[in-house]
Amino acid sequence: MKHAGVKTAVIGATGYSGYELARILLRHPKVAPPLFLQREGGHATALDATFPGLYKTTNGHDLKLHPFSWEMLTEHKIELLFLATPHEQSREWVPEAVNRGIRVIDLSGAWRLHVPANRKPYGFPDNEGPQVEEIQKIAVYGLPELHRLDIAKAKVIANPGCYATSIILALSPLLRANLVDRSAGIVCDAKSGVSGAGKQPTPKTHFVQVADNLSAYGAFDHRHGGELLEQLGLKDGEITFVPHLLPIPRGILSTVYLRLSEESSEAAIHKLFEEFYASSPVVRVYPPPAFPQIQYCVNTSFCDIGFKLASDKKRLVVVSCLDNLLKGAASQAVQNMNVMYGWPEQEGLQ
Amino acid sequence: MKHAGVKTAVIGATGYSGYELARILLRHPKVAPPLFLQREGGHATALDATFPGLYKTTNGHDLKLHPFSWEMLTEHKIELLFLATPHEQSREWVPEAVNRGIRVIDLSGAWRLHVPANRKPYGFPDNEGPQVEEIQKIAVYGLPELHRLDIAKAKVIANPGCYATSIILALSPLLRANLVDRSAGIVCDAKSGVSGAGKQPTPKTHFVQVADNLSAYGAFDHRHGGELLEQLGLKDGEITFVPHLLPIPRGILSTVYLRLSEESSEAAIHKLFEEFYASSPVVRVYPPPAFPQIQYCVNTSFCDIGFKLASDKKRLVVVSCLDNLLKGAASQAVQNMNVMYGWPEQEGLQ
Amino acid sequence: MKHAGVKTAVIGATGYSGYELARILLRHPKVAPPLFLQREGGHATALDATFPGLYKTTNGHDLKLHPFSWEMLTEHKIELLFLATPHEQSREWVPEAVNRGIRVIDLSGAWRLHVPANRKPYGFPDNEGPQVEEIQKIAVYGLPELHRLDIAKAKVIANPGCYATSIILALSPLLRANLVDRSAGIVCDAKSGVSGAGKQPTPKTHFVQVADNLSAYGAFDHRHGGELLEQLGLKDGEITFVPHLLPIPRGILSTVYLRLSEESSEAAIHKLFEEFYASSPVVRVYPPPAFPQIQYCVNTSFCDIGFKLASDKKRLVVVSCLDNLLKGAASQAVQNMNVMYGWPEQEGLQ
């Protein structure tokens, strides 16, 4: 019976990622209908008041947004907590959840970075105390393709950034095989749809500002840069990352440029990628010379990867696409849950 | 009186670039209302049958599209011929125009490339004869910011490619000052609106294919690559160029990544660009850290350039934007005409 | 076991509606993996060559497109045939399928219209012979909300037009309750995304033509007009229907204006709609004053309906939204199949 499933709660379901998470969890065969909580107090409200598209879709499930309280988590015997909250909030709540024996998958950037310098853009205070440091130590970077074993037993999952996911998956097979000439530098030109900027209305997300436009931003200093360094084992300066804002609602395409440390062939590189992701059901490696496109992966949990080698057999372009709200956020969180509970990685994601 | 202006003809005004060219020439204070010709024979048709937006906008000007004939050019005493035709057609007609003493501005790629190997993607036949070779020799690459003097006296102008214009203008100041570490390689990640793909309906330009999507194409082998090599004086392999198709009607943004050959500062680079383009009215250099955006330059004749230097003082990102139908085609053609006739470079373009 | 399911075939899976149909059928719990056929002969090709987004999504199902032949249908013991083909083709193949005892759900407009004059826009020849006439007689208009009982036993289903579905569902409760003042005329202003125009590239579906634009077309003479007359029991002149082309990939919003024959209240009308659709799981009636929006129903099988009454208690605006490729085509076809086989109407559609 469905209600016998794992008891989860979601805080922050009114944002874009939280909403996608809610939709997935409501259909997940091994999870009980989640408890939805809002950060603010006040009265419980209906989730379809925020998302009218949910109207009449939930067959009697409780789709209320309840005001958050620890008591409510206890009362509902919540085992697993999803946080789709601002990172400051996550920094505060995750330690308490761990105290209470609740496992956490945090979609914010609060716990992704282990090198203090890389956390600087987040502006956390200097002395956060020993418990925060402890959590930071045990938090596992939730990219299943790289950290399955650690995720399986983790108490706290730091769900990766959307840009970071697309770039790390594009580069890991090559870097781990020592095939990249790091001295030449790696260039990551990434483009994201607007939902990546969040639901809060700002001048930057106004339709008239975004439509018919493209803009670069955050060159050299985007927050996800630290994830690239730590997860790819690179030194500052070896990788250049510039994000761009696309006039589309969702989807990321990252174009990654590098020079191989030795001549290779498209066939060899294809084999390398296929083997690296052989047991990764949500990474699709396209055979060269096909490049993935954003539309192939939008509304799916896939990260799609394709590549092309120059005639000099050294310059390589890797194109990596994903849905920033799914593999870049919500479906990745569920994938992490699946790994934590020993379920098939794609459970509930197809 | 306006009709005393220079007598021009436009072949191919039914395409996107030709249409923009028509609009500019009709308002240009030093040009008589142009003669519009269509490649196909048959009857003359009204230009506003093809472009209903022109309806009632032309105050009695003859906006007919006449079937092309050399006699008509003679009869109308055409001095300057604009070709917005496929490159194969330009390859055929330009020699005859030169024979007849008509100066030509060719918007196609037919004459842009002086190194035979670079022309390969165009598929011209092997033995085109001595006259074609002669034309190829005298054809001037019509980028006024680099070749003003040659353009002024040219008989044949090869109007540059849209991508090439944006990238060459982003790189020329740095390369000419020998500030680029070529061994590290230059990466040009370019993104263009759909009008760059032409007006012919194809599966790739279908709305449903393009909307909500982004795709990379032509990696390492796009036709404009040869223009980059020749105009920037680079060797194959020193520059990597990957274009992308944006879900917008018009506009190009090129993000160019390079490593400086020596440490520099944003102030120094800004000064270098400002000086390089001091007498170039349609290049706008944005002070760092501002990046241009596509929407700033769409429907204008500007190429906008901005840049940012990494904290290592060596890695530089240059962002360059233009309207592919204007500075990337039609307004650049008119700018070339202005230089050819000794008029102010922005005449008729504001 | 899944393969024990109903044996279906789809002809025309390379179009937009056919593709959605393929996606739904492949996940439908009561249907065996369908046989996909292409109208053209030649070799079988992989479906994901046409739709790269299907790459690696089908767990070993045969996703080949086979050349059509009647023998193949026999060999695979096909019971139910979906036709996502041009109407001329359907007009030819459906009689033969019926001869062979295969039930048919035809997504084209071939069999929707029973009054010969209404079929005029389709240009069928005059003497199609007795068998075609016979099929025309037995073909059931496949709108389950109106014709459940007939659909259950039908041999041939004429799947409704997308515009027609949205308008008929908006008006049926009111017209059947005799609440509409027909003498005042009903106005249906409908707006559709571009996928409704099909996958064939044309000047009208070119991205540059559609983006940033809106256009009206087919005023008074759109093919779906006949469906409105026949299904709503109206006389020519009692309803005015003007479709518009929206710059979005998919979705229809119809705004329907009418005058009630007597004063009413929003509460009464809401009750009327709720009762009319009480047993219709894919029609969602929004409580006034909420209007549905296209984004609520895109990628779902819902038709969403909302309305507002003027202060004169007589003028009523009904807004009706659906996904033209789903409730306007593919999911409606599957809904019809569900009714034909006595399964829950939403089976495989959630």
Next chain:
Amino acid sequence: MKHAGVKTAVIGATGYSGYELARILLRHPKVAPPLFLQREGGHATALDATFPGLYKTTNGHDLKLHPFSWEMLTEHKIELLFLATPHEQSREWVPEAVNRGIRVIDLSGAWRLHVPANRKPYGFPDNEGPQVEEIQKIAVYGLPELHRLDIAKAKVIANPGCYATSIILALSPLLRANLVDRSAGIVCDAKSGVSGAGKQPTPKTHFVQVADNLSAYGAFDHRHGGELLEQLGLKDGEITFVPHLLPIPRGILSTVYLRLSEESSEAAIHKLFEEFYASSPVVRVYPPPAFPQIQYCVNTSFCDIGFKLASDKKRLVVVSCLDNLLKGAASQAVQNMNVMYGWPEQEGLQ
């Protein structure tokens, strides 16, 4: 010399309409470079800080935004004041401007409505005093096509609403010729781009909310409804107006449905429209059966009108398009200025 031109000031140039107004006035041959004022106090700022697209486009004109003060208007001898401010602000400032002998063109809705009941949606206080009433009395509705003579001598122009302009121009020729059967009711289904909602970021103008979507709003109670009643001489209930939000930055298309009071022909109606607008250079009547499209008129000062008559010779559909920021706001304001000064109506608008 240009600076000898009329001395104008613009308050509110940082909004969309104000920006377009600034662009037009800066190029207007009979107007001195305007004084730009901001409602807020503080320091003067550069206009291109708000609109980077203006960077380097102004050849030394003072493009500063100065804090508003009456003294500054006096000091600069301003004769004509454009207000692109919220209606509450206009309600306060226009009387003082009139006191000071400055003519005003107000782009807000403050003074458009002469019937108090129609002003209700604006929420003005009850007792605004005799001077406000006086201004209300002398304010002229600034639709040159209907009120040229009054505009010429007006002290205060109430620039019309964007929706209202498109609908009034579509209906006036027919209503003034008594050709409309008012008892059947007129339906105006209007669709607008997002810039019509203003520059303030809100959940409704967030890119993710608008893209791929269409929504109806303000049915029966939109503020522009009062303009329709007053300008068209209709009674409440004779016209139904429902606006919709289009996923495009700018442009309005209104589809107007009516029944003629007697049978007519497309030729007769075309003649009626052509004659009605014979001296109106910015209204383009398209010959039937051509409908205008938004893209034909965007970035122009035109209102485009087309129509189609049903085979019953009575039901008529009129389609009317304009750019909501130009003919719906800024270019209409300049057109009014041209009429006020006796200049050609299109001066500075081509």
